[in-house]
Amino acid sequence: MRLSVAPDRNRCPPNIRVCAKSSRGARLEYDLELDRVRGQVESLGARRVLLQLPDGLKGLRWCVVDELEGCGVEVIVDGGHAWGVCDLALERARLLGADALIHYGHLDVKRPLKLGGVSVVMAPARYRWESPEAALERLADALAQFRVIALSSSVQHSDDLLLVARFLRERGHTVYIGRSPLPHFRVGQVVGCDVAAASSVSAHVDAHVCVSGGIFHAVGVAIATGKPTIALDPYRGVVERERVEGFVRRLLARKLRDLSEAAEARAFAVIVSAKPGQRRLDLALRAVSELRRAGRRAELVVLDEVTRDELLNLSGVDALVNTACPRLGLDDLELFEGLTVVNIGELKYIISDRLEEYDLRSALAWRMNPGFVSELASGGALRRPAGARR
């Protein structure tokens, strides 16, 4: 049962940088900031912690486990997916009596937060980009026709934004880097449901560059801004524009098909998520009441992880309205093959039956649970445990 993305334990040094092998066999280096994490765990006096990493980084967990267990801290690994900061395993931490939750990969916060009564240690897992030169040359070629550029990135690569900006400025481009209003987001940082760092400066630029693995974040930027968007992938050293724009084109076609099916639907299940940042009961209740006012049957359904398996059990339903993660109704449409899914922002087209006015941006038109966001902001600003090191 040995799986592909295994940590290269022989190369795991005692302190900071750790390595993993990608599924293509390349060596990946991340800064897990073990000193920072251990220091925060010690400052909290935690004896048992829950460790949460996104799937792509789960192979690195042994290094964190070794470091903390070496200090006498009991570590439980969260085996669930971790799709974003919206998806903190606060409940599992509480249920297992963990004194702290360590969450990697989505936010960079220098001191522990208190969220939902749980102490949370956040570390970004920065990627170490060893040789950006060739990729930057490819980027320069792809940007030849554009003068003013906006840069954004996922948190793993936010340190590299200055490097990319400097390079582009030397080549004569004007470069903007925006910022999300979400608390603790770094300059230029985007996530699946929030690309405000890109859209806030989009009016001033000719094109966007999004530095991130794959095209997921770039697709979000392309949808929200409608401008030419280039994905710069540090892992593979590649630059992709056609793939991003092709994905958005195919997505639009699929969305229009789903929306016209939903326009005919009689019975709807409105999905509300149990995840802390995705828990938009207000939106879900509004969707139920709008649907009922429009003469449709509507029920409210809660799910934690939204899986095809669970949705298939909702018999007697013609279409689903998603209020959880907006990307479920965008990137995950293949997961829902044979099911009709619309995002809450798209419901107005169904109720008004004016599909000809459809704008793909409406699919991304909501953000995280506002209660969670304000707790995130105040939890970060107000709580600083005595003895916290940084």
Next chain:
Amino acid sequence: MRLSVAPDRNRCPPNIRVCAKSSRGARLEYDLELDRVRGQVESLGARRVLLQLPDGLKGLRWCVVDELEGCGVEVIVDGGHAWGVCDLALERARLLGADALIHYGHLDVKRPLKLGGVSVVMAPARYRWESPEAALERLADALAQFRVIALSSSVQHSDDLLLVARFLRERGHTVYIGRSPLPHFRVGQVVGCDVAAASSVSAHVDAHVCVSGGIFHAVGVAIATGKPTIALDPYRGVVERERVEGFVRRLLARKLRDLSEAAEARAFAVIVSAKPGQRRLDLALRAVSELRRAGRRAELVVLDEVTRDELLNLSGVDALVNTACPRLGLDDLELFEGLTVVNIGELKYIISDRLEEYDLRSALAWRMNPGFVSELASGGALRRPAGARR
């Protein structure tokens, strides 16, 4: 997107019995005891409830939703699986501000319980067995060589145990019906992880009859007792012995293969569940410490729903040790194809490397979270809200 098990809404009467169509098109009738459920919800003064049904009964939810919304109660449907009373959606109820959780299909409790701070209304969803005659004749044939019989059933069919017992006694059999020590279990009631109703009387009988849909519960009885076990399925009116015993034979072969693979494994992930009745952190910690003492690498991993998808992300692991639902490591082995899974009760064979002593019963050798069970007992015995009707 219309799915197969749809409620037959035209046949849904205003009060108690409701119907569903099975995937084979047959009409199924269940007693949802809407009067009881509505009465308990009213006695609690609940304005918002979370409604949880096992997958096979989810098609009936509209009737409950209509009944309660007709009384001004807001209903949220739990879209997750509901594998047993171990799997109460207490956290989702709490997170959504529900005043009560309504749980169908696993326990028959006459008044609301208080579990994990949440008020819980339990109803069994009894099946109405319209014409048992032909199935009982088939049962008599299958039991020709056995004189003393033990009866057990899932809660849907517990009312029919007396009917079956009377029939068998008239045919000259001696009949025993045992009882689980688990609180609130009806006479003869078995669930996936607890077949004590059958095993408590097994020493006195020649064969077991388990009344339940499919062969799931009968397989549990066969494993735990090692005696001839016949599944009597009221939905299909069939009697099956060879299928139950064939399943157990194939299971044993698969288990021995997994166990010998696990005996060679170097790195283990020990799975602990977040579900209230399955949360056996004590067992999981013991497994980790035994494995480490035996020179193996072991990590503790928490999951809510155990899915193949999430297990595949646990890179660097050779084998999994399950402390969640014992049936995961029995009936769900196909789900884990390509993964090596052992149940906590089987770990001793791996550590001692004495596979020749293997006994399949060890796979079923643990029960629900004792803290949850004692809360279930005291929550039922002590809490009786003012104004509760029954």
